[in-house]
Amino acid sequence: xxxxxxxxxxxxxxxxxxxxxxxxxxxxxxxxxxxxxxxxxxxxxxxxxxxxxxxxxxxxxxxxxxxxxxxxxxxxxxxxxxxxxxxxxxxxxxxxxxxxxxxxxxxxxxxxxxxxxxxxxxxxxxxxxxxxxxxxxxxxxxxxxxxxxxxxxxxxxxxxxxxxxxxxxxxxxxxxxxxxxxxxxxxxxxxxxxxxxxxxxxxxxxxxxxxxxxxxxxxxxxxxxxxxxxxxxxxxxxxxxxxxxxxxxxxxxxxxxxxx
Amino acid sequence: xxxxxxxxxxxxxxxxxxxxxxxxxxxxxxxxxxxxxxxxxxxxxxxxxxxxxxxxxxxxxxxxxxxxxxxxxxxxxxxxxxxxxxxxxxxxxxxxxxxxxxxxxxxxxxxxxxxxxxxxxxxxxxxxxxxxxxxxxxxxxxxxxxxxxxxxxxxxxxxxxxxxxxxxxxxxxxxxxxxxxxxxxxxxxxxxxxxxxxxxxxxxxxxxxxxxxxxxxxxxxxxxxxxxxxxxxxxxxxxxxxxxxxxxxxxxxxxxxxxxxxxxxxxxxxxxxxxxxxxxxxxxxxxxxxxxxxxxxxxxxxxxxxxxxxxxxxxxxxxxxxxxxxxxxxxxxxxxxxxxxxxxxxxxxxxxxxxxxxxxxxxx
Numbered sequence: 255x256x257x258x259x260x261x262x263x264x265x266x267x268x269x270x271x272x273x274x275x276x277x278x279x280x281x282x283x284x285x286x287x288x289x290x291x292x293x294x295x296x297x298x299x300x301x302x303x304x305x306x307x308x309x310x311x312x313x314x315x316x317x318x319x320x321x322x323x324x325x326x327x328x329x330x331x332x333x334x335x336x337x338x339x340x341x342x343x344x345x346x347x348x349x350x351x352x353x354x355x356x357x358x359x360x361x362x363x364x365x366x367x368x369x370x371x372x373x374x375x376x377x378x379x380x381x382x383x384x385x386x387x388x389x390x391x392x393x394x395x396x397x398x399x400x401x402x403x404x405x406x407x408x409x410x411x412x413x414x415x416x417x418x419x420x421x422x423x424x425x426x427x428x429x430x431x432x433x434x435x436x437x438x439x440x441x442x443x444x445x446x447x448x449x450x451x452x453x454x455x456x457x458x459x460x461x462x463x464x465x466x467x468x469x470x471x472x473x474x475x476x477x478x479x480x481x482x483x484x485x486x487x488x489x490x491x492x493x494x495x496x497x498x499x500x501x502x503x504x505x506x507x508x509x510x511x512x513x514x
Numbered sequence: 515x516x517x518x519x520x521x522x523x524x525x526x527x528x529x530x531x532x533x534x535x536x537x538x539x540x541x542x543x544x545x546x547x548x549x550x551x552x553x554x555x556x557x558x559x560x561x562x563x564x565x566x567x568x569x570x571x572x573x574x575x576x577x578x579x580x581x582x583x584x585x586x587x588x589x590x591x592x593x594x595x596x597x598x599x600x601x602x603x604x605x606x607x608x609x610x611x612x613x614x615x616x617x618x619x620x621x622x623x624x625x626x627x628x629x630x631x632x633x634x635x636x637x638x639x640x641x642x643x644x645x646x647x648x649x650x651x652x653x654x655x656x657x658x659x660x661x662x663x664x665x666x667x668x669x670x671x672x673x674x675x676x677x678x679x680x681x682x683x684x685x686x687x688x689x690x691x692x693x694x695x696x697x698x699x700x701x702x703x704x705x706x707x708x709x710x711x712x713x714x715x716x717x718x719x720x721x722x723x724x725x726x727x728x729x730x731x732x733x734x735x736x737x738x739x740x741x742x743x744x745x746x747x748x749x750x751x752x753x754x755x756x757x758x759x760x761x762x763x764x765x766x767x768x769x770x771x772x773x774x775x776x777x778x779x780x781x782x783x784x785x786x787x788x789x790x791x792x793x794x795x796x797x798x799x800x801x802x803x804x805x806x807x808x809x810x811x812x813x814x815x816x817x818x819x820x821x822x823x824x825x826x827x828x829x830x831x832x833x834x835x836x837x838x839x840x841x842x843x844x845x846x847x848x849x850x851x852x853x854x855x856x857x858x859x860x861x862x863x864x865x866x867x868x869x870x871x872x873x874x875x876x877x878x
Contacts (some may be wrong), residue, residue, distance in 0.1 A: 305771050331773035338767050344623040345763060345818035358761050359773035363754040366821075411772070 255282045256318065258415050258446050259304055259334075264313035266299060273299050275470040276313070281415070281448055286441050288457040288477075289450040291467030292490055297450035298339070300467065301417045304448070305336035318414070331359035335408035337418040341400065343392050349403050350388040353378055356410025378409035381443070382436060398429030405436065409445075416440065418449040422456050434460040454481065543822050550829035554605065557833055561601045561840045562593055566848050569593075603733040603741070604839040604853070605832035607798035608808075610745045611635075612831025613752050614790040615805025616824050618672075620759035621783045622679070624690060625813070626868055628806035629791045632679075632694040635802070636701035637671025638664040638788075638795035639726065643705045647712050661740055665792035671697055672784050672791075702726075728801035728854020730839055737797050744793035749828055751786045755779065756820040763818070801835070801854045803861020808834055810864060 259281040266274045273296040281287055289297045302308040303315055306322050315322040317333050325333075335356070343352070356378060357371040367375075379385045382402045387395065392403060401421060408416055421437070422430040434456055441447050451457055457464060457477065464480035466473045468489040473480070486492065563574045569589060576582055577593045611629055618627040618634075629635045641663035645652070652659040678693035679686075705726065758779050761769040770776050794801070812827040835853070838860070842853040 302767075307767055307770055326773075327770070327775060328773040331771060334771075336767070336771045338765075341764060341768070342623075343764060345625065345813065347763070347818050351760075351817065351819050352764070355760055355764065355768075355772060358757060361757060363757060407768075 255284065257281070257316075258283050258318055259448070260316040260319075261300070261303065261310075262314050262316065264303065264310040264315070266296075266303065266308070266310045272470055274310070274472070277470070277472045279465060279472045279474060281446060283414070283446055284441070284444070285463050286437070286447045286461050287449075287463040287465060287474075288461035289448065289465045289467060290452070290454070290457060290480075290489075295467040296470075297467055298419050300472070301336060301419055301448065301450055304415075305334055305417055306330045307336065328359045331411060333413060334415040334417060335411040335413035337404045337408050337416070337421065339419045339423060341392075341404055346391045346393065348389050349384055349392055349395070349406075350375065350379070352392050352403055353384075353388075353406045353410050356407040359411060374412055375410050378406040381409055381440065382406040396429075398425050398432060401425065401429070401433055402436070405433075405440075409440070413445070415446045415448065418447070420451060421449055422451065422453055430456060454486075457481065543825075546816070546822075547825055547829065550826065550833065554829060554833055554836075557836050558598075558601050558605065561604075561836050562597045564840055564844060565592070565597055566843075567592060599733045599735055599738055600730055600839065600843075601836055602738055603730040603797045604835045606738070606741050606745045607730055607794045607801060608804055608831035608833070608835025608838075609828045610741075610748065610790040610794040610831075611798075611801065611804040611835075612808040613749055613824060613828045614787045614794070615809045615831075616820065616827050617752060617755070617759070617783050617787040617790070618805070619809060620762055620820060621676075621780060621787070622690060623763055623765070625810060626806065626865065627690060628803060628865075629787070629794070630800065630802035630804075631698075631806065631865070632672075632675045632690065633697035633701060634668045634671045634675070634788060634791045635795055635800055636698040636705070638668035638792045639800050640701045640705045640708070641665070641667030641792070642795055643708050647708055647715070661744065661792060661796045664796050665744075665789055668792045668795070669785065669788040671701065672788050676780075676784065725799035727852035728799045728857065729850075729852045730798045730801075730835075731843075731850065733797050741793045741797050744789055744796075748786050748790040748793065751782070752790075752824055752828075755782060755786070756824050759783070759820040759824075763820075799852075799854065801857050803857050803865060804831055804835060806868070807857075807861045807864045810868065 257280050259279075261277060261279040264274050264277045264279075266272075279300070289300060291297050299308060303310055306315070306325075306327070309323065317325065317330065322330060354367060354371070354375050357367060357374060360371065361367070376385070379388055382405050384399065384402050384406055387399060387403070392400065395403065405416075405418070405421070418437075421433050425433065430453070437447055437449070438460055449461070451461070458481060462477055464475060464477050466480055466485065466489055473485075559571070559574065559578075563569050563571050569592070573586065573589055574593060577586055577590050583590070614629045614634075615627070618629060618632060619625050621627070622632075642660045644667075645660035645663040649659045675690070675693050675697060678697075679689040681689055709726075758769070758774050761772045761774050762776070762779060764772075766776050769779070808831045809823065809827045812823055812830050816822045816826055835857075838856045839853045842851040842856050845851060
């Protein structure tokens with residue numbers, strides 16, 4: 255299976271604050287990978303570098319074995335879509351108008367949306383089950399609905415790789431389960447998914463692969479090898495006794511959701 | 515997913531896609547633009563008929579068609595030397611300010627950014643005043659010093675506001691308005707200072723009494739030609755930016771990850787917006803709030819999509835300012851009001867309404 259995303263020997267810092275020190279990290283086609291780690295450990299930075307929004311000070315980011323810095327912005331946007339944590343929309347854009355912006359990388363200035371663009375927009379709304387909201391104002395939607403719209407914008411880009419920053423944050427338990435179910439469905443349909451995520455319940459439920467960001471390093475493995483009390487305790491600054499109940503709770507939660 | 519269910523999903527997508535007819539959307543934009551163009555032509559014709567000397571539409575039509583040329587010499591002079599230049603100047607100024615408003619609002623992601631409010635018009639006015647008062651015979655790059663200096667000062671002010679008002683990738687209302695207020699005040703007094711350096715000149719007196727309050731009177735054809743080129747170029751470049759402006763509304767990260775070169779886009783908006791503002795100020799002086807009111811009203815009618823908003827707002831701005839200027843020269847006939855007074859009467863309340871509506875959203 256080919257490697258869709260590779261960060262090779264990446265070093266990155268915000269001024270004097272080092273975030274990554276010669277980190278290497280890869281994602282294969284069809285994977286579902288969760289990035290976990292403490293607040294401020296660099297999860298979002300990792301995603302932003304993968305999307306070409308931040309350039310590492312050293313090292314190279316590869317998309318499908320092509321160096322990202324040599325790719326055109328449009329080509330990057332057609333390959334990878336990033337769903338940020340927050341979306342502030344200052345004007346009253348409808349859902350459909352926002353989703354149609356996902357077609358920007360495919361359009362030239364002054365060119366109208368073509369039939370295939372409308373098809374991609376409609377498909378993105380349909381896959382995220384927001385077709386019925388297409389004429390609603392984005393700012394008037396609930397948190398869960400807004401999250402779906404953000405994912406639909408990304409899907410309209412028809413990306414091979416979908417990057418999400420905290421897709422379940424601030425959502426109630428039901429909406430969290432809906433978003434995770436949606437990500438599972440998209441993955442089954444062929445989209446490779448990488449999500450920075452805090453919630454270990456969600457990680458256990460939906461992500462077979464986990465990357466742990468800790469002390470300027472990234473450790474990658476299967477969920478069962480990575481979600482061990484001693485590893486998490488070290489990464490999150492807990493005692494092993496404190497980490498265990500969190501994992502048990504997560505296990506209980508995920509089995510409950512599956513049961514529902 | 516089984517083959518059957520995949521086919522079912524695909525059929526649903528195709529059915530829903532077929533329900534959306536792309537031609538109908540493009541057609542509706544074209545219909546609105548053509549309708550506004552026709553309205554503009556009719557309005558220009560009617561506004562040319564109205565004034566201190568009332569003329570029948572048939573007479574004006576004869577003048578335009580060059581019929582009874584010898585019998586209508588006076589009317590011809592009134593139409594071609596006084597009224598038509600003024601009406602066309604109003605149209606160009608309205609169009610330029612309105613498009614500049616749309617551009618700045620997209621750039622700042624804030625519906626209250628207007629060339630007058632954020633001070634760029636003040637910058638252009640100072641530049642134009644220096645050109646008129648201090649170097650009336652100088653020409654820069656083949657253009658009159660007035661237009662060139664208006665553009666340079668407008669650009670500088672825009673860069674200053676942008677630098678002062680941006681906080682962490684956003685432009686809060688508070689910093690935008692305060693930066694705009696401080697710069698506008700400084701520029702306004704600087705303009706008055708420049709004018710007072712030559713208090714005896716006729717030009718200086720005219721500047722103080724009318725132009726600085728917004729007026730499109732005393733416009734010559736050569737000025738109109740220059741401004742028409744500036745507005746034409748600015749409007750065409752703006753049209754190229756519309757789709758990118760939509761993406762920029764979602765924030766820098768979104769725009770960038772949608773393939774937009776954000777820094778280049780920002781620089782383009784600042785240059786094009788400054789060009790349009792300078793064009794408007796060069797013949798219209800300080801006409802406030804057009805760039806605020808028109809984009810706001812058009813956004814209410816056709817939504818915030820810049821592909822539709824920008825051309826419609828440009829034409830609506832032209833229609834609006836011809837109407838406002840016609841009222842300004844007829845309400846107290848035979849004396850005239852500066853058109854800036856009328857636009858302030860309309861624009862001020864809209865500005866306050868927007869401020870009140872948005873204050874919670876922007877945590878004022």
